[in-house]
Amino acid sequence: MRQLDLAGLHEAIAAAVPDRECLVWRDRRLTWHEVTERTRRLARVLHAHGLGTRSGSRQPWTSAHDHLALYLHNGPEYLEGLLAAHKARVAPFNVNYRYVDDELAYLFGDARPAAIIYHARFAEPLSRILDRLERSPLLLLHVADESGAQPLPGALDYEAALAAASTEPLDVRPSAHDLHILYTGGTTGMPKGVLWRIGDLLNGPLGLRRRDGTPITDLAEAVEPALAARHRVLIAPPLMHGTGTWSALGGWRSGATVVIPDRVDRLDAGNLLSVASRERVTRLTIVGDAFARPIADELGDGSGSYDLSELRQILNSGASISPQVKQRLLAALPTMRITDVLGSSESGFQVARQGAEDLPFTAAPGTAVLSADRTRVLTPGEDELGWLAKTGATPLGYLGDPEKTAATFITVGAQRFVVAGDRARLLADGTVEVHGRESTTISTGGEKVFAEEVENVLRGVPGVADALVIGRPSERWGHEIVAVVRLSADRTEDELRSACAPYLARYKLPKAFLRTDRILRLANGKADYAVAQAIVASATNTTNAAANANAAASTATAEETT
Numbered sequence: 001m002r003q004l005d006l007a008g009l010h011e012a013i014a015a016a017v018p019d020r021e022c023l024v025w026r027d028r029r030l031t032w033h034e035v036t037e038r039t040r041r042l043a044r045v046l047h048a049h050g051l052g053t054r055s056g057s058r059q060p061w062t063s064a065h066d067h068l069a070l071y072l073h074n075g076p077e078y079l080e081g082l083l084a085a086h087k088a089r090v091a092p093f094n095v096n097y098r099y100v101d102d103e104l105a106y107l108f109g110d111a112r113p114a115a116i117i118y119h120a121r122f123a124e125p126l127s128r129i130l131d132r133l134e135r136s137p138l139l140l141l142h143v144a145d146e147s148g149a150q151p152l153p154g155a156l157d158y159e160a161a162l163a164a165a166s167t168e169p170l171d172v173r174p175s176a177h178d179l180h181i182l183y184t185g186g187t188t189g190m191p192k193g194v195l196w197r198i199g200d201l202l203n204g205p206l207g208l209r210r211r212d213g214t215p216i217t218d219l220a221e222a223v224e225p226a227l228a229a230r231h232r233v234l235i236a237p238p239l240m241h242g243t244g245t246w247s248a249l250g251g252w253r254s255g256a257t258v259v260i261p262d263r264v265d266r267l268d269a270g271n272l273l274s275v276a277s278r279e280r281v282t283r284l285t286i287v288g289d290a291f292a293r294p295i296a297d298e299l300g301d302g303s304g305s306y307d308l309s310e311l312r313q314i315l316n317s318g319a320s321i322s323p324q325v326k327q328r329l330l331a332a333l334p335t336m337r338i339t340d341v342l343g344s345s346e347s348g349f350q351v352a353r354q355g356a357e358d359l360p361f362t363a364a365p366g367t368a369v370l371s372a373d374r375t376r377v378l379t380p381g382e383d384e385l386g387w388l389a390k391t392g393a394t395p396l397g398y399l400g401d402p403e404k405t406a407a408t409f410i411t412v413g414a415q416r417f418v419v420a421g422d423r424a425r426l427l428a429d430g431t432v433e434v435h436g437r438e439s440t441t442i443s444t445g446g447e448k449v450f451a452e453e454v455e456n457v458l459r460g461v462p463g464v465a466d467a468l469v470i471g472r473p474s475e476r477w478g479h480e481i482v483a484v485v486r487l488s489a490d491r492t493e494d495e496l497r498s499a500c501a502p503y504l505a506r507y508k509l510p511k512a513f514l515r516t517d518r519i520l521r522l523a524n525g526k527a528d529y530a531v532a533q534a535i536v537a538s539a540t541n542t543t544n545a546a547a548n549a550n551a552a553a554s555t556a557t558a559e560e561t562t
Contacts, residue, residue: 001215001217002176002217003197003200004176004208005086005198005199006086006174006180006198006202006249007086008174009202009219009222009223010035011036013223013252013255014033014035017032017227018033018036019032020032022034023079023257024257024259024279025074025076025260028076030076035080035083038084038162039083039087040084040165040170041084041165041166041167042080042081042084042087042165043084043169044088044165044166045139045141045156045162046068046085046115046139047088049115049138049139050066050114050138051088051114051139052066052089053178059402060396060402061195061396061398061400061401064179065089065179066091066138067090067092067111067112067114067181068091068093068114068115068116069111069116069118070082070092070093070240071095071097071117072097072117072118072239073119073121073145073238073264073265074244074261074264075143077143079239079249081117082180082245086178086198087169089172089178090115091178091179091180093182093183093193094181094239094241094245095240096183096240096523097122097240101125101128105129105132106191108133110191111181111399112133112135113137114137114138114139115137115138115141116137116140117143117158118140118143119143120147120151121147121149123142123152140152140155140156141155141157141161142155142156142157144159175198176197176198176199176202179396180196180198181194181399182242182245182345183345184346192398192404193400194398194399195395195397195399196395196396197395197396200394200395201348201393203216203393204348204393205343206249206250207253208253209365214365222253225254225255229254229255230282231254231257231282232256233251233256233282233285234260234272234275234276234281234284235247235259235261236267236272236284236285236286236287237285237286237291241318241524242318243317243318243524243525244524246349247285251283257279259276259279259281261275262274262275269294269297269298272284273299273306276306280310281310283311284311284313284314284315285316285317286315286316287317287524288316288319288321288525289319289320289322289466290319292325293325293465293466295329296325296329299328299332299333301331301332311333311336312335312337313336313337313338314329314336314338316339317341317342317343317349318526319526320340321338322456322459323460324462326338330356338356339353342361343420344421346394346418347388348390351367358456360427360431360432360434361431361432361433361434363430363432366390366391366394367390367432368389368391368426369386369387369388369389369425369432370386370389371384371386371387372384372385374387374419376413377389377412377413379426380426380427380428380429382426384425385424385425385435386423386425386426387423387424388420388424388434389417390417390420391415391416391418394416394417394418395418396409421437421438421439422435422438423437423438423450435450436451436452436453437450440452440469440527442471442479442481443471444474444477444478444479444507445478445507447507447508449481449508451468451470451471453508454469454483454504454510455467457503458496458500458510461491461499462489463490464486464488465486465487466521467485467520468483468484468520468527468529468532469510470483470532470533472512472540477511481508481509481510482510482512482514483496483510484514484516484520484532485513486516486517486518486519486520487515496510496513497509497510512539514536518535520532
């Protein structure tokens with residue numbers, strides 16, 4: 001099937017609406033024509049330093065491209081880097097700017113970047129790991145920021161490099177088969193580079209489809225909706241994660257203006273809403289309660305100073321929003337709708353739902369539920385807990401990892417599916433009941449408990465700001481359910497347990513509640529189970545130490561008595 005490519009589509013839209021705003025950040029307002037010229041310049045810089053495609057093996061876990069690392073906060077340079085990479089037939093990949101030295105060294109060792117675009121504030125950590133890499137990058141591009149840090153030795157200033165390059169397009173022709181690499185987030189396991197062909201990315205996560213779900217393959221047909229588009233999309237999550245990148249590129253795919261919050265080092269709900277008001281934003285992308293709760297707190301009863309009359313949709317992906325928080329948002333913004341989408345780096349968006357209720361999801365095109373043994377596709381109404389799967393526009397595999405590629409990307413019958421690890425049930429009406437990741441499933445007393453189910457209930461309890469659920473080893477149960485909670489009001493264990501009891505079977509109720517003031521979310525809004533595990537382990541060690549001390553004291557007392 002013929003597919004389009006991102007670079008060609010963006011250039012075609014720019015030719016149709018050259019003076020429309022394409023990218024807005026702080027006082028920088030770039031038109032589609034200006035973004036086109038800047039990304040052509042950057043593509044020429046990459047090409048002039050020898051970057052492009054390479055000959056070699058074309059296995060599903062291999063790449064024939066040089067790779068460009070984007071080690072950046074949100075900003076114009078991030079999206080320019082993505083687009084310019086595709087114009088130069090270079091594969092871009094995301095770098096988690098929260099990583100420390102060993103994590104960075106692992107990521108760069110796995111991805112082997114030929115070039116790195118980095119914000120000045122990241123020059124120091126980058127300098128510490130470059131000597132640890134087997135292959136030194138051919139090109140370093142330094143993006144100035146408020147830190148004032150100087151360029152690394154040999155690095156080019158980003159703006160100076162663009163200014164010196166031509167705005168003429170390269171002679172190379174981007175292809176729908178060119179790769180876009182998305183590294184997984186780090187909630188569990190080591191990061192893995194997911195290899196998306198850009199054509200599949202457009203037809204899948206970026207939504208280049210007709211109303212009937214069939215992919216758009218004609219360039220003129222793809223450009224037509226963009227001519228009348230007046231969407232303005234505000235991206236709250238980091239672009240270094242799939243939700244942020246896909247929301248931004250999906251906006252561009254439809255001719256929208258992409259808006260970036262003024263503050264990019266952390267979530268600032270007040271600034272986010274001020275930007276939404278100032279820029280007349282029509283859609284806001286967020287990730288779960290970590291974003292939704294501060295926004296709801298800032299909005300209050302809706303009588304604040306923010307003019308959000310143009311905001312029509314909050315798109316939530318990557319983590320759930322508790323029903324109570326949704327209700328607060330909808331009460332403050334009654335003309336706005338909330339859309340939850342669920343998916344993964346490997347699958348794209350698979351299911352969606354709207355409204356405040358915790359209802360089953362509607363399946364996106366290509367979504368299926370496979371049997372527990374992953375040998376067949378379930379039909380609606382089969383009472384089997386299976387695996388959420390996706391066929392059609394899906395990635396090739398994991399960079400450099402044939403074993404994990406074979407385990408995740410499987411063939412059932414004549415169809416190839418990706419199975420990222422979510423358990424699900426296909427209901428009789430065709431909707432999907434999602435239970436959560438297998439990696440966070442807890443076996444307790446012969447029963448399986450999905451941590452996310454318990455977490456969703458807990459986050460709806462008044463006074464609970466956030467909660468994660470962990471399985472702790474238990475002689476009696478195998479594992480017991482332990483909740484790590486961050487409270488906004490004082491609640492006893494009995495109060496928390498009683499509030500959960502009407503919604504959870506008894507075996508799902510936490511055996512213990514551990515209070516913490518620590519943030520339980522990663523920068524992308526997803527659960528930080530490593531922090532929760534550390535809190536549980538610390539509490540367990542403390543309890544065991546106290547028990548051992550009491551036992552020793554009892555023994556000593558008994559010996560003294562005798």
